[in-house]
Amino acid sequence: MPRVRRSRKPPPDGWELIEPTLDELDQKMRETETESHDGMRKVESLWPIFKLHHQKSRYIYDLFFRRKAISRELYDYCLKENIADKNLIAKWKKQGYENLCCLRCIQARDTNFGTNCICRVPKSKLEAGKVVECVHCGCRGCSG
């Protein structure tokens, strides 16, 4: 089923170029939503969702800010249609948060001691050789 359009206006030019990729990502998302949870921990079953969400937003962000391959109009259209996460991209524009995995990992209110997630600790500050998969999104380190 094609993606439902929230606005009545047709998408701006350049949409046809990005549409196939977005469709593919949508398809993958639907697959992860329906896949079985066997063999995965309770938290682990959500990790692919967060990963794909990050990936989608990343695609749009890269196209506009890095490669400058789409117009601002199209970019705004994507944000309006919730194809990319506006809040997540806002964080990516900040210094130090360029590779932020998800918004849950910087939410201090969610933690016992008001800190960020373990994945936000730079690898240099973490004791050597310690593998971490953060419990929210399965990230292995998004700042160091």
Place this chain on the structure above:
Amino acid sequence: MATSLGANRYNRQNWEEADFPILCQTCLGDNPYIRMTKEKFGKECKICDRPFTVFRWCPGARMRFKKTEVCQTCSKLKNICQTCLLDLEYGLPVQTRDYALGIKDDMAKSDVNKEYFHQNAEAEIANTDGTVAVGSVGKAQAPSDLLLRLARTAPYYKRNRPHICSFWVKGECKRGEECPYRHEKPTDPEDPLSDQNIKDRYYGINDPVSNKLLNRAQEAAEQEAVAPPEDKTITTLYIGGLGDVVEEEDLRNHFYQFGEIRSIHMATKQNCAFVQYTRRSEAELAAQKSAGRLILKGKRLVVRWGKSQGTTKKDTSTKNLRGIHQYYDPVPGLPGALPLPSEVGSGSSQGYKRGNMMEPPPPGTIQAPGMQGMPPRMMGMPPPMLMMPPPNYGGGPSHMPMPRMPVHYPSQDPQRMGANMK
């Protein structure tokens, strides 16, 4: 039944609130900086089933997070840590500590009895100040030597390690490197230590760790006691741990039952004494009967074999273990002494003789003739032939209160049991 927080609190079990946990050093971990979460009424106490304040913290890197398991009331009743249920002072299981201190604690253990008991206990605790342990533990305060020996001195952080990864044991652990649980072989399921029960541990009944600890202590005590005496001519027992209360009288009164005591030498500076028997068999009997079991005037005494004079045992204790043979001046005016049969080869130059025994003169008059230039106080004191020049030796044996009369035979020794002390 503590149905809810606002339920009728008159004469019923209340939910417990606390500000700070009661924990032992091991449970807290090695890091002096700890972040702890406090959750009011987070869990039910494992013993009294009341909701209580749960504290949770990380006891160090690569340790599992620990939390308080029993409520403060239950922990105060037994003077134990809220998490590991071991005694706060000694780090020993409840059963061991109670056995060593002789506490027989009868708490109600089931149903309404238990609730009633705990609700009363809580009220009682609220009335005392927090310094002394509540209940039987506070009252029984004879610090037992057994306890001190069994107690752990350093913290044992292996207790705080994460549990064994059960997936890894089955070969199915998919987390691999990042798995926080231990990838080690689990302990033997037949080992009696592996089925422990929190209620058993708390009440001090049927606790396998306690049993093992006590058995080991007993074996160790027996081991050192019945250690076969080495040199066949040694008839001296070393008695250690006297303190200031145990006197020669007490030693004599105890050791006379095994046979004739040849001499008792006190070295109060080293807190020890040497009891020498006339016969080897008597000494062996005494050692067997008293070693590891002797308690005089509340002090648990160490009973071991002494070494013959002239050699010192390399011992872990800092005391000089030396057997001392008592030397007696030869009776003046008699022909030269014959060597004692048992002392052949041990270099004794004096001995007893069959001769006229002089009537021991009343104390106070000093028999001057024949005195070998030794000061009266030193009389009867053995000049020990030590290899080691003991710096403290000069002051050592000279505080035996010797009356001023010549002692040529053991039976003349006024300190001896049965001597006429007039």
